[in-house]
Amino acid sequence: MDFKIKIKNKEYQVELKEDGKAVKVKVGGKEFVFGSNKGLIEVQATTKKDSSKEIISSLSGVIIEIFIKEGEKVKSGKKFLTLSAMKMENEIVAENDCKVKKILVKENQQVKEGEVLIILE
Amino acid sequence: MQIEKFKTISSTNKKAKEMSSLGVAPWTVVVSEVQENGYGRKGEAWYSPLGGLYFSIILPRGNIEDLQTITILAAFIVAKVIKESFNVEPLIKLPNDVLLNGKKICGILTENVIGSDVKLSVIGIGIDTNIENFPIELKDIATSLKMELGHEVDNEKLLEKIITELKNQFKTISE
Numbered sequence: 015m016d017f018k019i020k021i022k023n024k025e026y027q028v029e030l031k032e033d034g035k036a037v038k039v040k041v042g043g044k045e046f047v048f049g050s051n052k053g054l055i056e057v058q059a060t061t062k063k064d065s066s067k068e069i070i071s072s073l074s075g076v077i078i079e080i081f082i083k084e085g086e087k088v089k090s091g092k093k094f095l096t097l098s099a100m101k102m103e104n105e106i107v108a109e110n111d112c113k114v115k116k117i118l119v120k121e122n123q124q125v126k127e128g129e130v131l132i133i134l135e
Numbered sequence: 136m137q138i139e140k141f142k143t144i145s146s147t148n149k150k151a152k153e154m155s156s157l158g159v160a161p162w163t164v165v166v167s168e169v170q171e172n173g174y175g176r177k178g179e180a181w182y183s184p185l186g187g188l189y190f191s192i193i194l195p196r197g198n199i200e201d202l203q204t205i206t207i208l209a210a211f212i213v214a215k216v217i218k219e220s221f222n223v224e225p226l227i228k229l230p231n232d233v234l235l236n237g238k239k240i241c242g243i244l245t246e247n248v249i250g251s252d253v254k255l256s257v258i259g260i261g262i263d264t265n266i267e268n269f270p271i272e273l274k275d276i277a278t279s280l281k282m283e284l285g286h287e288v289d290n291e292k293l294l295e296k297i298i299t300e301l302k303n304q305f306k307t308i309s310e
Contacts, residue, residue: 100199104248
């Protein structure tokens with residue numbers, strides 16, 4: 015079951031799943047598992063992110079050109095964007111076949127190392 | 136030293152990237168007498184008529200810091216080789232240009248292809264060696280060795296010296 019919760023004007027996407035005796039709740043990329051034997055007291059939090067779904071900048075620099083559009087299906091090796099960083103031009107390419115869900119940056123935008131550039135489906 | 140020579144090519148960097156993706160060995164050099172679509176940073180055109188020295192080197196796979204270092208070192212190496220060969224005083228305009236008498240004589244562009252890691256890297260170097268004149272829009276900002284020295288220079292010798300020095304420097308930073 016998917017739903018949204020609004021807390022102090024911020025909206026959170028929540029995914030709820032029953033898995034045997036456990037209930038899995040996914041909020042903002044984090045998954046929490048609630049065991050039924052001890053009610054909701056036993057909580058196991060996992061922070062593992064599916065990084066393959068996000069294209070993260072490994073360098074700080076400036077986006078020069080974006081070659082893809084949201085919703086576009088992309089083949090492995092296709093150029094997502096060019097990032098000018100550390101005195102070099104860096105083509106960021108698709109590792110696998112994928113579909114572009116959201117582009118979070120614009121041309122000429124300054125980005126930091128670790129910043130999410132693109133979200134894939 | 137493996138050198139792939141062309142009379143005319145779109146861009147030596149473009150060709151070197153294609154060759155590298157097909158598995159051509161590191162340190163292979165692509166050199167062309169003319170580039171039809173030579174480019175520098177941010178896709179800006181690099182004037183590449185007959186007479187100049189335009190080449191790209193397929194770099195060994197390295198970490199991004201080593202690649203940045205080699206890019207900066209390349210400007211020093213080009214300036215050093217020009218100074219030692221022709222007894223002139225080039226000036227390095229970091230990170231990517233070499234000037235002579237206040238005008239650009241060389242441009243350097245390193246390009247990396249990055250997926251989950253660095254897939255390939257090439258460094259392209261364009262030197263205005265035997266160019267006799269520049270279009271009006273470049274006259275005030277570019278010069279050539281021939282224009283400054285009053286005689287032609289040997290492109291092949293210059294190429295060999297620069298590559299040998301670059302290879303030696305790369306060894307020192309990546310070992």
